[in-house]
Amino acid sequence: AQKITQTQPGMFVQEKEAVTLDCTYDTSDPSYGLFWYKQPSSGEMIFLIYQGSYDQQNATEGRYSLNFQKARKSANLVISASQLGDSAMYFCAMRDPDTGNQFYFGTGTSLTVIP
C-alpha cells in the first residue's frame, strides 16, 4: 500500500490566488513527520514546510501553510498569493517510524501558475 498519496497530477492556479495541494498518508505509528518539497525544472528538491504528528498548531512558513487533519490522515499544502515562480512539482513526504524511519515520497503534483 502507498504510504503517501497525492491525487492531483496537475494543478493550475491564477497568479495571486491561493491553491491547495492534497496529500494523504498512511502509518500506524503515533509519532511521524510530514514534509513538503518543491522541485523546479532544475531538479533540486527544496524544503518548504514540516509538520510533526504531535504539533498542536498547523505549520506555517511565509506563504506556505499546512492544513494538518490528523484524524483524516491528510496534510494538504496551501500556497497563498501564488507567484509565477511557484510553478514546479510539489512532493509530500513522510518519515515513518513504523517502517524503520524510512522516508516516503508521493508521486508529486505539477503546479502551473497562470499570469
Added chain:
Amino acid sequence: ETGVTQTPRHLVMGMTNKKSLKCEQHLGHNAMYWYKQSAKKPLELMFVYNFKEQTENNSVPSRFSPECPNSSHLFLHLHTLQPEDSALYLCASSRSRLAGGPETQYFGPGTRLLVL
C-alpha cells in the same frame, strides 16, 4: 560553500564504465541519503547513512555501491549499469534521528545520469 553539493551535475556513461557520484554537505548533519528519481515514479530511497554507518539499503542492486568516509561526504560508485538506471540521483542530508527534532532532509541539485 553552503548546503548540499553534488558532482557531476550531468553524466553519460556506457554500460561497461565505472564512475562515481559525489555528495558533500556543509550543514553539520550526521545522516546522508541517496535517492533515485525516475520519470513518472516516486522518489526511491536507496541508501541511508547515520554517523558514517549504513543503516538502510532498500534492495538496491550491487552495481550501485555507496561509500561514506565521513559525515560530510557520500559517494555512489557505479559499475556495469543498465539503461534503466538512467535517472536523476539526489543526495540529501539531515540531522540524525539520535539528535532529536525534525529530520528535515536538505537536498543537493542532483546528478542527471544517462546510461547508454
